[in-house]
Amino acid sequence: MAASLLALIITIIICCNVTAAAHNQPGGGFSVHLIHRDSASSPLYNPNETPTQRVGNALKRSINRLHRFAPSSLPYSDVTASNGEYLMNISIGTPPFPILAVADTGSDVVWTQCKPCSSCYDQDAPIFDPSASSSYKTVPCSSNACSSLQAEGAYCSSTDAVCNYKVGYGDRSHTYGDLALDTLTMGSTAGRDVAFPKTLIGCGHDNAGTFNRNGSGIVGLGGGSASLVTQLGSSIGGKFSYCLVPFGSDNGLTSSMNFGQNAVVSGAVSTQLFSHVSQPTFYFLKLEAVTVGKERLAFGGSSVVDGEEGNIIIDSGTTVTLVPSDFLAQLSDAVDSQVVGGEKARDPQDFLSLCYVGDYSRLQVPPITFHFQGADVELTRDNAFVQVSDTVTCLAFYGSDDASIYGNVAQQNFLIGYDLQKRTVSFQPTDCAKN
Secondary structure, eight states, X not given: OGGGGSOEEEOOOOOSSOOOHHHHSTTOOEEEEEEETTSTTSTTOOTTSOHHHHHHHHHHHHHHHHGGGSGGGOSSOOOOOSSOSEEEEEEETTTTEEEEEEEETTOOOOEEEBSSOSBOOOOSSOOBOGGGOTTOEEOBTTSHHHHHTGGGTXXXXXXXXXXXXXXXXXXXXXXXXXEEEEEEEEOOTTSOOEEEEEEEEEEEEEEESSOOTTOOEEEEOSSSTTSHHHHHGGGGTTEEEEEOOOOOSOTTOOEEEEEGGGGOOOSOEEEEOEEETTXXXXXXXXXXXXXXXXXXXXXXXXXXXXXEEOOEEEOTTOOSEEEOHHHHHHHHHHHHTXXXXXXXXXXXXXXXXXXXESOGGGOBOOOEEEEETTEEEEEOHHHHEEEOSSSEEEESEEEOSSOOEXXXXXXXXEXXXXXXXXXXXXXXXOOTTTO
């Protein structure tokens, strides 16, 4: 249970033969595997870390990630720089060149380190050489694509012929390079490769910061125009979904991520998906209240942010759920008054505010229901609490007055579907290990 707090890694198995079957069939579906970042199957797995250390690292990643959701910390296009919550095996170019990159639903640009590398961080795998790809073509400064992607960090100086990009983040990590079009290939659970020609990518020649040497770049899956999800557009019908397995003793359990028709969620509750002009990357929902047992708490966050609907971001890369500090105080009081079987304790990591010492299996907690607009989502104990040590369990909520975020602990064992055409997000309780 302690490791259930941790971020996840998507590993997409790449096959050798490239086909364009899904790309040629609008809305055609395919699925990929999700593997927990601290699973023994993960390239980031560190056998020397204890479960408590992994929990602490995950909490730090969540808090670091928070800085990128505040408008003041987004001077230009922004991506995750906190060791990454997911990794994606993709291929770029012709012939396909394998890339292991961080996947992020909270960012847009798809980029990888490229030769010639004027200033790159150390990575274990070979670096992509665009001159070896017959399908690689840089985006000229004179193109509409360059001028339309300024929000994603595109720019040109007076001496440039090639459109450049600049992606930065709050911890001062960055990537600079050329914007280009190339074929992106992904494997699937069906055993066939899916190729997407003329995908917009960033070829990074100057990359530095907190990137992990196991990764080669970033795959942005957010709502902006440069993200992979947006670029795939009609080929996946604007649909994707995922089902996150709580990490337990069985390291062989895998989650899934689905695209196109494979991502349709039936029999689920759905709520409206909102976008903000000032922050198009992020997926916003409207949270009206949270019920603890029979006590209903009106959500403290405004349902209108900067004149736009939506007051909480749903993000698969943030572990705990972030809510305003005053609302967290109300929520904690309501939960504490109804918990049975635990004695209050302090979080050994000093991150979470409401904790109990005792046998987790005997801790009785009240049901907690999130009332999104038109959709009531009831959390289980494993969605609301995390075991931060062998004896201490904490409420998986953190106080933040910068942004409210519905984290991935709350999303585990739910099939969550995004329909970007209908502008909805759907929730269906699911045993994700069997999905």
